Every structure is written in C-alpha cells, then in structure tokens.
Amino acid sequence: MPLRAPPHRLLLLLVLLVPALADVPDRYSSPRPGASAGARLGNAPAQEYLDPTYPAPRPPPSTPSCVVPVLSYSFANTYGAPPATAAYAPPAGCPAPWSLVALSFSAAVAGDQYDRVAAVWLDGAELLRTTTAEPTPDGIRWTVRKDVTRHSAQLRSPPGGVLSVMLENLVNDQYTGVYNVSVSLEFHGAPAYLFDAGSSAGAGAVDSNPPTPTLPQSYFQPADLILPISEATGNSSGFWFRIQNSSDSRSKLVTIPSNTYRAVLEVFVSPHSNDEFWYSNPPDLYIRENNLTTARGNAAYREVVVSVDRHCAGSFVPFPVIYTGGINPLFWQPVAALGAFDLPTYDVELTPFLGLLVDGKAHEIALSVVDGIAEWLVDANLHLWLDPASSSVSAALGRYRTPRLSITRRYHSRLLDGSFQIRAKRKSRLSGWVKSSFGNFTTEVETEVEASSLVEFTNQGRNKTVRLQAEQGTEITVRSSETWKEVGKVETEAKFPLWLEMVTEDGENGTYVMRANLTHSLRVETDAEAERLFERETKLADEQAAAGWMLVRDHDVLDGSAATVQAYRYSDDAGRYERAIDTLDGAVLSDNVTESYRVLNLNAVASPNARCRGRRCNGVVAAKCSDIAAM
C-alpha cells in the first residue's frame, strides 16, 4: 500500500526474512500463476472482480435519475504526485433533494502490480476509501458502488466543487499495471410523496397533542453541512492524515455554526506499511530477542480514538481489512476480501459535545491510533444538522469522565516460538443536552469496545496462528430533557472475528511455500427507533473462508492454488439479500443469489415513516444510514 518509500525497500527486507516468519503475512504481487500461460489471447475479456460486502444501493422505483461522469484518469507513475482532480457540478436535470446518490468507482488494469490504496474526496471531504485488486496479464476490472446520499449537502452546494482521487502507483519494467479509473455520481430524485408531507420542521409541531416533543424529520435526513477533518495540503499530497505512531495525533480546528443541533463524525481509516497486518504483529520484544529485521511489531491491538478539545469522544477497533495482495493474493481472485473495495467507515456521535462547540470559536477535532505504528491514513467528515428557525442553540456537555482503556497482555516466548495474548476493553458513557427550536433534548451515548487478540508462533516460528475477536456495542438514546421520555434510540452491535493459520516451509532457490487457512467475518446489527416516526432493523453477516498455498520468491507468487467461499446475508425491513460465492484458482464455481424485497407500499410510504424506509440502511460497523448514524 502507499509507502513513502519505493517498493525495492521491501524486497531488500525480505531476503533476510524467508525463514523468519514474524513477517508473514505479507503483501505479494501475483499475476495469477499459470493462468494465462497457455492462452494469452490479446482480446481476452477482462475478468470482473467482486466485493459483495455491502448491499448495493437500491434506487426507489420510478424516480428521475441522472448520471454525472466526473473523472477519468490513468494512474501510472503517480507516486508522490498530487491527486487527480475534476470539477463537479450537480446535475441540472435532477435537482436536490435526492432519495439516493450513488458513487461509482470503476477500475481496469492489466499486467503486474501491487494492490494500492485510493480515495475519493469532494472539496477535501472523503466519499470513498478503497483499495485496488491486483491485475492479471489479461486484465481485470471492477466497480464499487457506494451510497453517498448522506453527503447531499456538499453535492448540492453551488457552484459545485472539486473532486479529487488519489491512487499512488508505481510503474516500471516489472510492475506494469496502470490503473484506469473513472468516477461518476448517479442521482435519483425523490418521489413526490417522500418530500411533500411536512417540511424539515419539527414533527412535534405538527402533532402538539400529546405535548412531548419529538425529533424533527430533518434529524433523520442528510446533514445540512459537512466539514472535512482532513489535511489542509490535500490538493498536493492527499487529504488523509498520515499517522506514524501512537503519540501522533492529527487534528483540525473547526468553527461550527452556532445553530448546530446534531453532530456526527464519519471516520475513514486504512493501515499500511508496518501496520497493514497489525492484527498479526508480535510485540517488539520477540522481534528484538530473535534479532529479526521486521518492523511489523508493537503487538496486535489497535484502536482509533476521536477527541474533541482533548476530550476522548469515541473510539473503535478498526475492522481488519485484508487488501488483495495480503496473506495469499490467490484468495482474492476474483472475490476481494471483506471491505477491500469499500472500506468500512465509523460514525462517532458528537452531539453530546455540542456544548463545547457552539460558541462560534474554533475547536480541535483530533484523530489518533492507540499503539499504532507507521502508517495509518485517517481523516473524517463532520456532519452537522442546523436549526432552521434559530441562529443559535444552547447546549451543555453532561458530567464528563475520560473513558478508560483497560488492557491486559500475556506474553510467553522462547526463541522463535511464542504466544502473545491481549485483552482490551473500553466503556464510555457520555451525555449532553441541546436546546433548539425543536425542544430541549438530551443525547446519551454508551459504548463498549472489547477485543481479544492472540498471535502464536510454533514449530520454531514456522507456524503462525492469529485470532482476533473484536466487538463493539453502541447505544444512543435521545430523550426529551423536560419529561425524560425517550424519543429516539439506535443500538448497534458489531462483531468481527478473524482466524488465520499459516505454515511456511523453505523451498529451493530462495523460494518458500506458505499454506494458509483463514476465516473472517463482519457482523453488524442495528436497531433504530424514533418515537412516532419509524422503527427499523438491519442485519449484516458476511463471512469468508479461504484455504490454499503459494510458492513465493521475494514478493512474487510463482505458483499456488486457493479456494475461497463467501456467504453474505443482509436483511432490513424492506427485504433480504443473500449471496454465496465459491471460487477456486481464480474462477467462480458458483455464485448463488437469493433476494426478496417488498415493493414499496404507497399507503405506507405516504406516512413520514417512508423517509427512512425508502432509503436503506447501509449497516457497517456504524449504522451507516444517512438518517441515524451510530457507532
């Protein structure tokens, strides 16, 4: 992934590491071994790669739609270059509000190349973090489609803006793959019935009996303003912050409108270089005692922390995304590892902190990585909802106590064998009230992050087992500050177990053979309800199991065989979608899809509930629904 140093540095490292397996997993480049040895037809169609991790954006029926092609660019030797940019303007034929805006990122590449990280920003606010698939000589292509409706405020703001795409690639005699990327935005208008009943005024105002206030409709719609928490020099070196170590906190000063009544921070992260496989890193002690040269250390726990004016405001263990050159690249042909094409984002509810933020002055929002080593690409978008009927709100943070991280480490090692266990837990409980023209509401955020990690070496360090079990539960409760009655609640449970077993054997002529088994899953359940507005449940369970071997010299895969099965299940109030894919040595053996969706019932739709029902909830580690964002 994007390293500040060119890749030959990696190759040098490896010479010393063939038998020292602390450095496995690693990243490899692999044109599919043998795949095109026989028939390299000049015009063989590029194979399509897949990443069924999130439900595809599903436009509502019979609404006007427009596609705006924004950028096309060939990323060849783009290392250290500024991002590619293009002007963006909203489509004249499909004015806001939109029921769905989908971003499409399509890529095609042929030859030999490493996986690369890429991102798409609009005026410095990130829309998509993605990584590329590794090409074959015949070529591959894929498309990522992501729901970016929650970015409506930015997308509609005249006169438009600048869309930037960064993809640092290196092309030379050996690594020939040039990534051809095109980005477009697809806008779906709102069916009339969704937007004419009631404006963004408080639903409570419509129904004043009983007197308990309810949350306004606008609370569940895309934010009114989005402020990027990203690198100011982004137009020259990318908008992401490059975090190098655990004390490296990157921040931005922001001044937010005094009439903000809700705030959610959407965080994008991807680990690279020495932390690409953070979940499998041994402690430094093991590396030192064995005189290893790897820099992939600092043990296997990481947590991303968000702070507001130095108050810890939220944290999460990042979902361990495996890029397509990782562990065994043959696993990821043609199904990418979970989230590799659309990395999960994490929402942190900052409404309780509005008491600190609405004074019209500049405040610091900072991002850091517990135990992180070089390097993490991190940035965020601050989504703000504004009170349409008043120029300022009053707000206060409740009693604040720093949520403590408790962490236990149990390390045993003897030469190259060792067992490194970590248990970590952080619980936090925050609250704050905001009085706007909609009423006085108190937001309580309760979060529990729990992780256990095991990295074990046996057989003189030749066998390695990795187990990570991370769980995060978040409960956001909004109450009327006067009556204490609950008016809205979002509960999110995310779990992502990872299990990995690797065995390495020396081969001839400086080669080695690596056999690996992996199971990996992403499970997220979200329950959301708002008094008299809606109720919704989403469930996502995505699992991959892969097994195979490969023969490696340096970082090149010479031969191998691998099988991957993926089982994807998603359901929400509108229906369910299941997909099971079976692959072997780069070919899809079966790809079974079962889906059932209810057609929107117009009567139901006419009620305010439709606003949320009509738009799906993209459950990620966060409830990524543009309506209720929780984490």
Ligand SMILES: *[C@@H]1O[C@H](CO)[C@@H](O)[C@H](O)[C@H]1NC(C)=O
């Ligand atoms: C990428 O674009 C260039 C220039 O248009 C074209 O020559 C090349 O064939 C494209 N590569 C792929 C893999 O589509």
Ligand SMILES: *[C@@H]1O[C@H](CO)[C@@H](O)[C@H](O)[C@H]1NC(C)=O
């Ligand atoms: C980046 O933006 C700044 C300020 O808008 C401008 O002065 C500078 O020329 C831009 N640099 C690039 C490489 O576009």
Ligand SMILES: *[C@@H]1O[C@H](CO)[C@@H](O)[C@H](O)[C@H]1NC(C)=O
């Ligand atoms: C952490 O990284 C920052 C930014 O690169 C650097 O200034 C600082 O010296 C580093 N701290 C440690 C302890 O390595």
Ligand SMILES: *[C@@H]1O[C@H](CO)[C@@H](O)[C@H](O)[C@H]1NC(C)=O
């Ligand atoms: C590491 O290097 C030191 C100094 O060269 C040597 O004394 C020690 O035996 C080495 N340890 C191992 C495990 O090879």
Ligand SMILES: *[C@@H]1O[C@H](CO)[C@@H](O)[C@H](O)[C@H]1NC(C)=O
């Ligand atoms: C190492 O892995 C091999 C292959 O799976 C297995 O046969 C062997 O028993 C393992 N050795 C140890 C010490 O775990």
Ligand SMILES: *[C@@H]1O[C@H](CO)[C@@H](O)[C@H](O)[C@H]1NC(C)=O
């Ligand atoms: C809002 O409610 C809180 C909690 O009940 C209360 O302390 C605060 O004074 C109220 N704010 C206003 C402006 O009424």
Ligand SMILES: *[C@@H]1O[C@H](CO)[C@@H](O)[C@H](O)[C@H]1NC(C)=O
């Ligand atoms: C190892 O390399 C030598 C010299 O390059 C070559 O003659 C020999 O065939 C190779 N052996 C294998 C098993 O690839």
Ligand SMILES: *[C@@H]1O[C@H](CO)[C@@H](O)[C@H](O)[C@H]1NC(C)=O
């Ligand atoms: C992978 O799983 C298979 C089947 O369970 C087993 O035979 C093999 O030893 C495992 N390999 C490793 C490296 O654990």
Ligand SMILES: *[C@@H]1O[C@H](CO)[C@@H](O)[C@H](O)[C@H]1NC(C)=O
């Ligand atoms: C797909 O369905 C076929 C026929 O029912 C079945 O044989 C196959 O195992 C299924 N594939 C997967 C990955 O579930």
